[in-house]
Amino acid sequence: MPSSSTAPAWHVLTGEYPPQPGGVSDYTRQVATALVRAGQEVYVWAPGDSGVHVEDGVTVHRVPGLFTPVGLTKLARGLDACAGPRRLLLQYVPHAFGMKAMNVPFCAWFAARRKDERWVFFHEVVYPWSPRAPLRHQVLAGTTRVMLRLVAGAADRVFVSIPxxxxxxxxxxxRRAEWRPVPSTLPPEAAEGAVAAVRSALGPGPWLGHFGTYGALTVGPLEAVLVPLLRAGAERKALLLGRGSRxxxxxxxxxxxxxxxxxxTRDSLAPEDVVAHLAACDVLVQPYPDGVSARRTTTMAGLALGRPLVTNTGHLxxxxxxxxxxxxxxxxxxxxxxxxxxxxxLSDVAARTALGERAARVYRERFALExxxxALLRPGVEGTRS
Incomplete structure (x- = not known):
């Protein structure tokens, strides 16, 4: 790690960055722009058509095949061309690195990059292993564990999205891993006029809201909750937000x-329109097959807006x-x-109001981008590499 009194520039490595969609994409831009506002020098390195541009003070480098051997050569040259000291902040998601989530060469490259300070934020870690799984899944599970050890063992500082x-x-x-919940990737407030306009357009309710991506594991539980709720009252309606809602x-x-x-349904809305629609809902219903957790940005969006929200526990x-x-x-x-x-x-307005107020307060105290x-700007936890 470089020794210098000069504050290191941040070089964020990520598998996706806007306009590419995705939770990690949105999170990375959010963190990068927040660091710039705090007076930090920030570069982002992401796959895409070759080019460099400045966006909200962040210098974004697009490198075709960034995590391939050819791309890594370009990345290394690009990093070395930037003044030191440098701090790499890797947004770790195994499948974002290509090679069917088994990109050991990239992880070895990161581990060998000793000239730079290396930080890692683990959004996901390993593919689950089962002795009854097909051989290809067992190979994937084993390989992601090798990748994890390479990256984590080399990191100077480690963050995890859930404990x-x-x-x-x-x-x-x-022993030195730091839990850092993922904040809402949407604006934390909705304009009153925009919310009023949405409510006027929607008409009377009550309105049950759901925000998500409607993946294969979620749609079954969501349908099992929404259908009986809608059947119980002819006046009830549902507002389905997010990609895949249509x-x-x-x-x-x-x-x-x-x-x-x-x-x-509202399949693809601008962030400010999403929050206006969320804020117009009376109750948000967010079932998760693995349970609510601090990495669920769809829950964080509701908490930030102070909406009453129903969800469930699970193994995460x-x-x-x-x-x-x-x-x-x-x-x-x-x-x-x-x-x-x-x-x-639905039957208790006072309870809904109180729950929404607690949600907003807890979000500000524990989960907000601030x-x-x-966490990023304070000294790290003491510890040694494995």
Missing amino acids: TWAEHLPARVR AFGEALGARHPELAGRWV TEPMWRGLGAVELVEGTAPEPLVAATERL RTLE
């Missing part, structure tokens, strides 16, 4: 034609959620408790 990820780290690294709404209508016209849920009082939390993934909890909030920036 569970730290359990996969080598013991010496685990396709989900069409499939839902095909399976439940009696509920046709009871939901509105941190213990803190049971005591925060920031969400209406039910145990497990069965739909019936989620439906019952949502019914209680907390992430504080």
